[in-house]
Amino acid sequence: MTAQGPYALTTLSVALLFAAIYLFGGRFAYRPGQRGSRKFLSFAAGISVAYIFVHVLPALHVIREFQIQSPTDFYRVFPEYSVYLWTMAGFLVFYGLETMMASPRQGPENRAGYGGGAAPWKPWVHMGGFALYALILTYMMVWTGKGTLALCLFAVAMGMHIFTITCSLSSHYQAEYDRRGAFLLALASLAGWACGLALDIPMPILLNLVAFVAGGVVVNAAIAELPKEREGRYWSFLTGATVYTALLLILSHFEKGG
Secondary structure: OOOOOHHHHHHHHHHHHHHHHHHHHHHHOOOOOOOOHHHHHHHHHHHHHHHHHHHHHHHHHHHHHHHHHOOOHHHOOOOOOHHHHHHHHHHHHHHHHHHHHOOOOOOOOOOOOOOOOOOOOHHHHHHHHHHHHHHHHHHHHHHOOOOHHHHHHHHHHHHHHHHHHHHHHHHHOHHHHHHHHHHHHHHHHHHHHHHHHHOOOOHHHHHHHHHHHHHHHHHHHHHHHOOHHHOOOHHHHHHHHHHHHHHHHHHHHHHOOO
């Protein structure tokens, strides 16, 4: 892990960017009838999906090979499937949060409270899950020691991704999110950066966290793009995915000396 000097400052700037998105992104949450914002959310979801499928999922194959060759007992059970099982776990956990914690969408008349008869603890379980997600994202950003180009790609893709999460949480729990939830996620983002500098988690666990987060990004981007009441904007989603995929492939070509 490269976590000293200029690299620490560079990663701090990304963590601060993420914190700012958590704090202020909710102001741009989609409200039915608005023009433009739904298209941008779909475009952002397309970018995050492109990053996962083109940049992260291929890395899972490398993790799989490492796990198969690892001599530790940790990977003796289904080592060839371990990374994919963790990816599926991330998918299922965040899909579960969405289905269990998100009551029917709140209308303008009940956004100030917990809405829809939902238990008061449900919004905080939902937002708490994403706070842990925010912490893991910035921790891994520091731990992986990304180069400048890779860090910029990560910042753009994950910045767009957490923007869609922020808008979704603000739409579900506007009063709770704006009052305390936004600060919780912003602090979690900065805490993940600090932990990345100070804590060394064993590599097997970290590799599984990479896979877990990959599954979470896929389902959260899908949730952002497939809302109820046919609010999605497919062409904006397709444009974001296509443009960022092309950018990733071009940059990968030049990185390899093509």
